[in-house]
Amino acid sequence: MTDEELVRALYREHAAPLLRYVLHLTSGDRQRAEDIVQETFLRAWSAVDRFEGRSSPHTWLYRIATNACLDELERRALSAA
Numbered sequence: 001m002t003d004e005e006l007v008r009a010l011y012r013e014h015a016a017p018l019l020r021y022v023l024h025l026t027s028g029d030r031q032r033a034e035d036i037v038q039e040t041f042l043r044a045w046s047a048v049d050r051f052e053g054r055s056s057p058h059t060w061l062y063r064i065a066t067n068a069c070l071d072e073l074e075r076r077a078l079s080a081a
Contacts, residue, residue, distance in 0.1 A: 003048045011041055014061050021062060025069045036072060040065040 001009070015037060022033040022040075043064050044051075051060055 003045070006048060007041065007045050010044065010057055010061065014058065015041070018061060018065055022065055022069065025066070032072070036065060036068045039068045039072075043068065 018040065019033055019037050022036045023030065026032040026036065040061060044061060047064075051057075054060075
């Protein structure tokens, strides 16, 4: 399976539940949640060679999404300061 095929398969399986998770983290802000999920899969695409099955895809993607949320919150805090 190529990297592209892997990421597409991960997207098909995990995008909807990941969006629900990120909606919770963003207090229901759908636009922010969709942006973060998109960022999650971009980060996954760029790091797919480091995944190598070390953890479950679920755990890996949710960690990326959580980090993307934290990064977005930090950017918001810095721009508000």
